Amino acid sequence: MDNLNLVLPEIFVSLSVMFLLILGVFKKDSSQLTFNLSLVTILVAIILTVNETFSLNRITLFNGSIVIDQMSSLMKIITLIGAFLVLGISSTYLKSFKIFKIEYPILILSSVLGMMIMISSNDLMVFYMGLELQSLALYVLASFNRDQLKSSEAGLKYFVLSALSSGLLLYGCSLIYGFSGSTNFDTIANQLTSNEYALTFGIVFILVGLAFKISAVPFHMWAPDVYEGSPTTVTLFFTMVPKIAALTVFIRFLYVPFLNLIDQWQMIIVFLSIASMIFGAIAAIGQTNIKRLVAYSSIGHIGYTLAGVATGTNEGIQSSIIYISIYVVMNLALFSCLLMLKRNEQYYEGIDDLSGLSKNHPLLSLSLLIILFSLAGIPPLAGFFAKFYVFKAVIEQSMYFLAIVGLLSTVIAAFYYLRIIKIIYFDKEKEKYDSDHGIWLKFSLTFSTILILLYFIFPSQLIEMVSRIIII
Amino acid sequence: MNFPILSSLILLPIVGALFLFFTKDKDENNLTAKYVALFATIVNFLISIYLWISFDQTTSSFQFVEERVWIKDFINYKVGVDGISILFILLTTFITPLCIVSVNNTVKNRLRDFLIAILIMESFMIGVFCALDLVVFYLFFEAGLIPMFLIIGIWGGPKRVYSAFKFFLYTLLGSVLMLVAIISIYWISGTTDVIALYELGIDAKYQNLLWLAFFSSFAVKTPMWPVHTWLPDAHVEAPTAGSVLLAAILLKMAGYGFIRFSIGLFPIASEVFTPLVYTLSVIAIIFTSFIALMQEDMKKLIAYSSVAHMGFVTLGIFTLQQQGVEGSIIQMLSHGLVSAALFLCVGVVYDRMHSRLIKSYGGIVTIIPKYSILFMLFTLAALGLPGTFGFVGEFLILMGAFKDNFLVAVIASFGVILGAAYMLWLYKRVVFGKLVNEDLKQMLDLNRSEYLILSCLAVPTLFFGFYPEPLFNTIEVSVTDLINMHNLNIASK
Numbered sequence: 022m023d024n025l026n027l028v029l030p031e032i033f034v035s036l037s038v039m040f041l042l043i044l045g046v047f048k049k050d051s052s053q054l055t056f057n058l059s060l061v062t063i064l065v066a067i068i069l070t071v072n073e074t075f076s077l078n079r080i081t082l083f084n085g086s087i088v089i090d091q092m093s094s095l096m097k098i099i100t101l102i103g104a105f106l107v108l109g110i111s112s113t114y115l116k117s118f119k120i121f122k123i124e125y126p127i128l129i130l131s132s133v134l135g136m137m138i139m140i141s142s143n144d145l146m147v148f149y150m151g152l153e154l155q156s157l158a159l160y161v162l163a164s165f166n167r168d169q170l171k172s173s174e175a176g177l178k179y180f181v182l183s184a185l186s187s188g189l190l191l192y193g194c195s196l197i198y199g200f201s202g203s204t205n206f207d208t209i210a211n212q213l214t215s216n217e218y219a220l221t222f223g224i225v226f227i228l229v230g231l232a233f234k235i236s237a238v239p240f241h242m243w244a245p246d247v248y249e250g251s252p253t254t255v256t257l258f259f260t261m262v263p264k265i266a267a268l269t270v271f272i273r274f275l276y277v278p279f280l281n282l283i284d285q286w287q288m289i290i291v292f293l294s295i296a297s298m299i300f301g302a303i304a305a306i307g308q309t310n311i312k313r314l315v316a317y318s319s320i321g322h323i324g325y326t327l328a329g330v331a332t333g334t335n336e337g338i339q340s341s342i343i344y345i346s347i348y349v350v351m352n353l354a355l356f357s358c359l360l361m362l363k364r365n366e367q368y369y370e371g372i373d374d375l376s377g378l379s380k381n382h383p384l385l386s387l388s389l390l391i392i393l394f395s396l397a398g399i400p401p402l403a404g405f406f407a408k409f410y411v412f413k414a415v416i417e418q419s420m421y422f423l424a425i426v427g428l429l430s431t432v433i434a435a436f437y438y439l440r441i442i443k444i445i446y447f448d449k450e451k452e453k454y455d456s457d458h459g460i461w462l463k464f465s466l467t468f469s470t471i472l473i474l475l476y477f478i479f480p481s482q483l484i485e486m487v488s489r490i491i492i493i
Numbered sequence: 494m495n496f497p498i499l500s501s502l503i504l505l506p507i508v509g510a511l512f513l514f515f516t517k518d519k520d521e522n523n524l525t526a527k528y529v530a531l532f533a534t535i536v537n538f539l540i541s542i543y544l545w546i547s548f549d550q551t552t553s554s555f556q557f558v559e560e561r562v563w564i565k566d567f568i569n570y571k572v573g574v575d576g577i578s579i580l581f582i583l584l585t586t587f588i589t590p591l592c593i594v595s596v597n598n599t600v601k602n603r604l605r606d607f608l609i610a611i612l613i614m615e616s617f618m619i620g621v622f623c624a625l626d627l628v629v630f631y632l633f634f635e636a637g638l639i640p641m642f643l644i645i646g647i648w649g650g651p652k653r654v655y656s657a658f659k660f661f662l663y664t665l666l667g668s669v670l671m672l673v674a675i676i677s678i679y680w681i682s683g684t685t686d687v688i689a690l691y692e693l694g695i696d697a698k699y700q701n702l703l704w705l706a707f708f709s710s711f712a713v714k715t716p717m718w719p720v721h722t723w724l725p726d727a728h729v730e731a732p733t734a735g736s737v738l739l740a741a742i743l744l745k746m747a748g749y750g751f752i753r754f755s756i757g758l759f760p761i762a763s764e765v766f767t768p769l770v771y772t773l774s775v776i777a778i779i780f781t782s783f784i785a786l787m788q789e790d791m792k793k794l795i796a797y798s799s800v801a802h803m804g805f806v807t808l809g810i811f812t813l814q815q816q817g818v819e820g821s822i823i824q825m826l827s828h829g830l831v832s833a834a835l836f837l838c839v840g841v842v843y844d845r846m847h848s849r850l851i852k853s854y855g856g857i858v859t860i861i862p863k864y865s866i867l868f869m870l871f872t873l874a875a876l877g878l879p880g881t882f883g884f885v886g887e888f889l890i891l892m893g894a895f896k897d898n899f900l901v902a903v904i905a906s907f908g909v910i911l912g913a914a915y916m917l918w919l920y921k922r923v924v925f926g927k928l929v930n931e932d933l934k935q936m937l938d939l940n941r942s943e944y945l946i947l948s949c950l951a952v953p954t955l956f957f958g959f960y961p962e963p964l965f966n967t968i969e970v971s972v973t974d975l976i977n978m979h980n981l982n983i984a985s986k
Binding site (some may be wrong): 082394399400402405408412413416417419424425428431432435436439443444446477480481484485491 | 502562563564567628631634635636638639642643646653654657658661662665666669671672673676677679680
């Protein structure tokens with residue numbers, strides 16, 4: 022019998038989801054209660070993950086279909102913390118749209134459950150199951166503000182395109198199963214002797230599916246529309262949490278079974294990375310809606326993350342994980358600012374609405390300034406270090422072309438971040454926004470901004486934590 | 494471990510900025526804010542004077558070195574000064590308080606934020622000059638973009654947005670290649686510690702590419718022809734204090750970088766690319782001098798003259814001769830003082846008449862005589878009249894150049910004549926001539942703070958013009974060792 026303690030967080034979250042669902046159905050007006058209980062659930066799950074799995078080295082469970090290692094523990098913790106903060110921030114926003122319902126926390130919980138399964142998966146079937154669980158929850162979340170046309174459109178679009186990519190992914194899985202005779206990552210790795218070209222087809226299909234999930238170019242088409250249409254808190258969730266899970270699967274899928282085929286897939290990842298970096302930088306320039314702009318900028322950032330994955334080394338993987346962690350913090354900070362642009366129960370999300378913000382809201386503008394310079398990768402802010410580690414790993418492998426293209430696209434990207442700063446600081450001011458914000462919003466903004474600003478004083482901690490992740 | 498004097502130099506302005514950050518930004522508070530900033534920078538200046546006094550001039554090794562683990566097994570936070578960098582630190586701490594004194598005439602709104610930006614800028618610039626690790630250097634080098642971008646963008650003139658963007662993107666574009674080079678050096682040599690790299694040396698086959706990557710960054714920042722176009726825009730639009738910082742200190746970061754990194758780390762490549770630098774420098778000297786002659790905007794004229802002066806600096810550095818390099822350092826220091834003073838002079842009349850155009854002035858010598866005298870002193874210093882600070886550097890650079898390459902030196906000497914032409918012509922058109930514009934008659938002469946600032950700049954300009962000995966004593970050993978090390982490296986190749 023396997024040690025069930027190791028999957029205790031997953032078991033706990035799934036039981037809580039069922040319990041909360043029943044509670045929500047039978048008890049009237051229980052949205053606040055469900056909401057609070059969901060927060061508690063996530064907290065408990067974080068504690069369980071830290072207690073049960075954090076110090077462990079690689080262990081496989083259930084005939085090798087689930088793997089618990091440093092990467093899975095760390096990524097689960099980041100996922101859970103991200104979900105916790107997003108959920109916390111959401112309540113005010115949802116209330117002002119009158120969509121504060123029991124389904125919201127439950128859907129978030131179930132998608133988190135799906136992501137946790139994805140992160141731990143060591144088998145194509147388990148991985149697919151986790152992926153679908155999180156995707157199904159996300160479709161509903163995207164269209165959660167169902168009275169709004171854009172939100173429904175976002176949900177539908179996401180559903181159709183995502184289903185298509187899932188189909189491709191599943192086809193890839195079946196190809197790999199057909200040619201290697203197994204769905205287990207370790208078994209595939211051991212049997213990887215013949216039929217390499219046939220397997221490459223399978224890899225490509227799965228990569229397409231995964232690239233869709235993390236919105237890498239050229240599979241990014243859905244992102245801007247879905248990001249714009251979804252409720253802002255859901256967009257925040259989209260930009261942070263699913264990417265962590267998908268990146269973990271990306272890494273595990275490429276490095277555990279198919280490391281020997283690195284010659285086959287490395288070029289694909291390099292292409293995805295370069296295309297995402299350049300496209301993300303250029304397409305964001307013309308945007309007028311902040312959420313759309315964030316969609317393009319997140320495409321660009323995924324490009325940098327993939328640059329680390331493309332190296333084929335442990336350092337590369339670690340740098341990607343550092344990148345995505347810092348990126349998550351920056352995004353949290355950016356969206357916290359965005360959620361503060363509220364006046365008379367109405368939220369503003371146009372870039373022009375930021376005009377002259379620094380006159381009336383000096384602190385908020387200063388935070389935005391720090392966040393945007395950090396996103397642009399200007400030292401000494403955290404965003405610079407994220408890029409620095411990635412390019413350090415990339416240059417170690419002598420992939421100079423990737424490094425130079427990447428750094429040049431940061432210059433292009435700097436342009437649109439500067440444009441926002443220009444609007445905030447150099448332009449004429451507009452009406453004041455509300456200044457009484459919930460404690461959650463204030464906390465997450467202060468916390469993440471300080472983290473970004475002062476990261477350079479203690480850069481070693483994160484590195485040490487991540488450097489224990491050894492996949493190869 | 495001794496008292497971390499360099500780190501406190503870097504930190505003190507930031508502490509001042511933090512203090513300002515927590516004061517309220519009201520009109521009656523402006524004076525307090527100014528005194529706080531002034532206090533922080535003057536203390537910083539005194540510390541750096543102390544640093545200079547206790548500096549051991551007989552050795553070229555780095556002094557006051559501090560080293561701390563920053564990123565484990567990768568980067569150490571390491572700072573230290575030698576004879577070359579200490580003078581730039583002095584220049585920085587000397588110019589910044591003057592900038593702060595000058596703001597009450599130029600900056601009208603959000604004074605507190607402006608002072609915070611200047612203080613943070615000072616920290617980063619001191620950091621650049623004493624960083625002894627490539628990554629730490631890069632960090633300070635790049636971080637300076639943020640406050641400067643804001644200084645130009647928030648408090649600048651009508652075309653400030655365009656100029657701020659141009660400044661930021663140009664310099665960022667130049668710098669990213671340097672980042673690639675720094676990381677490559679780490680993987681080639683296993684360290685980014687400058688002292689260790691001096692001893693290890695870098696494999697000759699990588700040097701050319703790495704040199705070019707560093708060059709791309711420094712050339713933009715210097716600025717060298719043809720990537721100088723951001724400078725006139727930035728200068729014209731920046732508020733006076735911003736222009737002063739930009740001209741006096743920011744431009745020196747690249748010259749310092751050439752000496753410390755390009756020559757120090759890549760001796761073979763420096764030899765290889767000398768013709769390239771010579772060509773660009775000579776073009777800069779001649780070409781931008783002609784452009785300066787044609788300018789109608791005073792600030793733009795001085796900006797172009799900066800480009801020409803920095804052309805002399807790069808020329809002197811890459812003569813790779815004792816005189817040339819020493820001359821370049823002296824030239825950078827003198828240009829730091831003189832261009833700062835000239836921008837302040839332009840600022841003085843601009844504050845009164847709100848015009849930077851040369852043609853709107855003329856004949857002001859009778860109206861504001863004090864100003865005219867000081868302005869003349871700096872004009873003469875800028876064209877390199879013997880007895881002023883400007884002469885010493887230019888003379889040494891040309892001496893070094895004559896030793897190395899006769900033709901280049903001859904062409905560059907023409908630049909001196911052109912320099913005299915545009916500066917004197919500027920002076921003549923602004924100060925002498927017939928008083929046409931009636932509004933000029935209402936102009937007031939220098940007020941107390943302006944008088945104080947300009948005199949503070951005039952004293953060292955004259956003093957070091959007659960007696961540059963203390964400066965030479967400081968840089969001599971360091972430069973000699975740098976050149977010897979360079980020659981050794983070339984010989985062993």
